[in-house]
Amino acid sequence: MNFDVTDLKLLQFLQEDAKQTNKELSNRLNLSVTAVYERIRKLEREGVISQYVALVDKTKVSKSFVAFCHIKLVQHTQENIMKFEQEVANLEEISECYHISGDYDYLLKVMVQDMEDFREFMVKKLTSINHIGSTHSMFVINEVKHTTAIMI
Amino acid sequence: MNFDVTDLKLLQFLQEDAKQTNKELSNRLNLSVTAVYERIRKLEREGVISQYVALVDKTKVSKSFVAFCHIKLVQHTQENIMKFEQEVANLEEISECYHISGDYDYLLKVMVQDMEDFREFMVKKLTSINHIGSTHSMFVINEVKHTTAIMI
DNA sequence: TTTTTAAAAGAAAATTTTTCCCTAACTATG
DNA sequence: CATAGTTAGGGAAAAATTTTCTTTTAAAAA
Secondary structure, three states: OOOOHHHHHHHHHHHHOOOOOHHHHHHHHOOOHHHHHHHHHHHHHOOOEEEEEEEEOHHHHOOOEEEEEEEEEOOOOHHHHHHHHHHHHHOOOEEEEEEEOOOOOEEEEEEEOOHHHHHHHHHHHHOOOOOEEEEEEEEEEEEEEEOOOOOO | OOOOHHHHHHHHHHHHOOOOOHHHHHHHHOOOHHHHHHHHHHHHHOOOEEEEEEEEOHHHHOOOEEEEEEEEEOOOOHHHHHHHHHHHHHOOOEEEEEEEOOOOOEEEEEEEOOHHHHHHHHHHHHOOOOOEEEEEEEEEEEEEEEOOOOOO
């Protein structure tokens, strides 16, 4: 798909606040409401906009203890990888999981209430997944920057 | 704030799809449209819902090369930390930055088009920030899981 | 018991989304 | 050169949704 300046601005606006009305957007973009409406529909249809979501403040729902965990598998068999990735998808404490290059195989983002819950997660859930070789956890001291918007 | 089961379900629903109408939500929750409306307003007012955003598919906007960078500062003076965090906030390639425990001081998430752009980002932008001691980059081979929803 | 408060419902009003139809500008084609 | 086809956009009407207002109900407090 080919984006013109208006598309890029529109994406920027919607990534910041998806609840703006088409009228507000039409003012900001110097377009008619219909034109805005059609452009958004196209972006949705083409899958550029994949989802509209509400973002929840983790401190308000007792999930402000965040850790990143490096994971090494014992063996990189197709089987092990599949099993591990499957298990990860089922664990609700894990919000993100990336297969990465480097010393470790995976990087996980884990969100829980506190250190106690993290310990429980590690002992009862994470390390009970078979074929995990080693783990290394880093705790988030401060979230300096966090945006879901992609600068295009 | 105190959440009942309905609030938790509502938050779950809105974290998955913020474009559902109150009528749809009222059906799923066995409530009236007004009751849903008031509950959402309260969640917004109290800051539980912090933002509504459109999520953009990074592959559709040429930002699918993702790397995590560990950063070590040369000195942990108040001054250095402030400067670094300031610079990070201004770099649009960096979507996330966490001050973390462990061998390194910071973990960054960087999104660019390809390795060439990443190299340019490292050379021209990241390592030109003063007071950076060392960096260690890990490239994302595969995004196994990525959700903005917090399971409450 | 009475009063107060909170949550919820229905209906009306206000606003927004969505559809429909028309125009203008540009492109391809005979 | 004329003509059909395509695309983006605008205005207005229709449909749907959000928002407000009023009332009811049930639980909590006095």
